[in-house]
Amino acid sequence: MRLAVLLTLLTLATALPARAQADAATIQAIEAVAYDYVDGQLEGDPARVARALHPDLAKRAVRSVPDKDEVLGLRRMSKDELVELTRQGVLKTPKEKWDRSVRVLDVTGTVAVARVETPWFVDYFHMGRFGDRWVIVNAMWQPKSR
Numbered sequence: 061m062r063l064a065v066l067l068t069l070l071t072l073a074t075a076l077p078a079r080a081q082a083d084a085a086t087i088q089a090i091e092a093v094a095y096d097y098v099d100g101q102l103e104g105d106p107a108r109v110a111r112a113l114h115p116d117l118a119k120r121a122v123r124s125v126p127d128k129d130e131v132l133g134l135r136r137m138s139k140d141e142l143v144e145l146t147r148q149g150v151l152k153t154p155k156e157k158w159d160r161s162v163r164v165l166d167v168t169g170t171v172a173v174a175r176v177e178t179p180w181f182v183d184y185f186h187m188g189r190f191g192d193r194w195v196i197v198n199a200m201w202q203p204k205s206r
Contacts, residue, residue: 082167090187093194094162094174097185102160102178104152106143112196113139114188119199151180180204 093112100108119142123133145151160178167173170189175182186198 101151104149106147114197
């Protein structure tokens with residue numbers, strides 16, 4: 061009987077989503093990076109955005125109308141382009157109008173997936189932990205219709 065209960069508990073523990081298995085400090089660290097990304101854009105703070113991003117960031121969106129030679133068109137953006145758009149204040153928004161959320165969807169070892177939502181877009185992040193530091197490596201985003 062004890063063995064059956066132990067095996068059941070072990071099976072349930074391994075079946076839990078990875079987010080539930082990540083400790084609170086890890087979840088908070090991942091959320092903090094995602095908020096640096098989104099809040100940095102809303103504040104117009106390029107340094108805050110830059111520290112959230114891997115140097116080789118790949119930010120992409122599916123193009124609704126691809127170029128004539130592209131069947132599967134993507135809009136691509138690098139870290140430098142995103143930081144420059146932030147410097148220009150493209151998404152700068154008064155704080156009272158901020159409506160954003162971050163949800164960590166999964167954490168496995170040194171990788172994580174998070175979802176960020178604002179009134180204007182939804183982003184899905186692939187994040188990596190490098191030493192003690194989490195950064196956004198890939199971002200796939202979708203504009204929201206208003």
